[in-house]
Amino acid sequence: MRHFEGKVVLITGASSGIGAALGREFAAQRAAVALAARRADRLRTLADAITEAGGKAVPVPCDVTRDGDLERTVASIVEEFGHLDVAVANAGFGVVGAFAALAMEDYRRQFETNVFGLLRTSYAAVPELKRSRGVLVLLGSVTGYVAAPGASPYAMSKFAVRAFAESARPELAKDGVAVVLITPGFVDSEIRRVDNRGRFHADAPEPIPAWLRMPTQQAARRIVRAVARRRAEKVITVHAGLAVFLARHFPGLVRRVLRRGRPYRTAPDSDR
Helix, strand or coil: CCCCCCCEEEEECCCCHHHHHHHHHHHHCCCEEEEEECCHHHHHHHHHHHHHCCCEEEEEECCCCCCCHHHHHHHHHHHHHCCCCEEEECCCCCCCCCHHHCCHHHHHHHHHHHCHHHHHHHHHHHHHHHHHCCEEEEECCHHHCCCCCCCHHHHHHHHHHHHHHHHHHHHHHCCCCEEEEEEECCECCCHHHECCCCCECCCCCCCCCHHHCECHHHHHHHHHHHHHCCCCEEEECHHHHHHHHHHHHCHHHHHHHHHHCCCCCCCCCCCC
């Protein structure tokens, strides 16, 4: 498939996980990809690998929590490629822990990346997407439907992402911009080895068994197909699909199950 030949795609959080896999997948479909994240060394390595494979990729170091970074990023993309067709607001991490053990600052930190970072990406990209009648892709989560114990900051942020997608979709449709909400379940990623301050711990154990996790590149292929079709929402993984179905149609059952549940993980660097 070459649905994106000649298109230009911005991906935030592109240094690892789903973001990096999306960079490879969009490039394989002949898009020019702008890889944005804080870890410049990883971006350069990924961009080099994509280029060596025959694709087109540029690293664009930026921080979605800093005002002005996304505007500069989009301006540099337009200067180099002339337009922007797809913007993927993928940057994010998870703050976990019991409500009583967390502080207001933990919640602020979570929203600064997962919600306000997504909004900064949207504000910066939408003017160009209106010109190209392009696609704004928002990375949500199954926790935007099912809020598990011990993950209230992350779940709150993803409920907010889903609300923004639902509100922005009809607004932007008037200008020809599609809003695609991606709702993943468990995917191979570094997110569960990142602590509550956003620091990666390479030696932290993976709390989710392999049989529950979808390979990252498989998830990326499904996401790219959904973007090509301008789908309103795409739920990734069977387990996430089941969870969303139950949350929509049997909310009482979900509440009873969660009432008996335990937190599925703790932050790598603490017992919170």
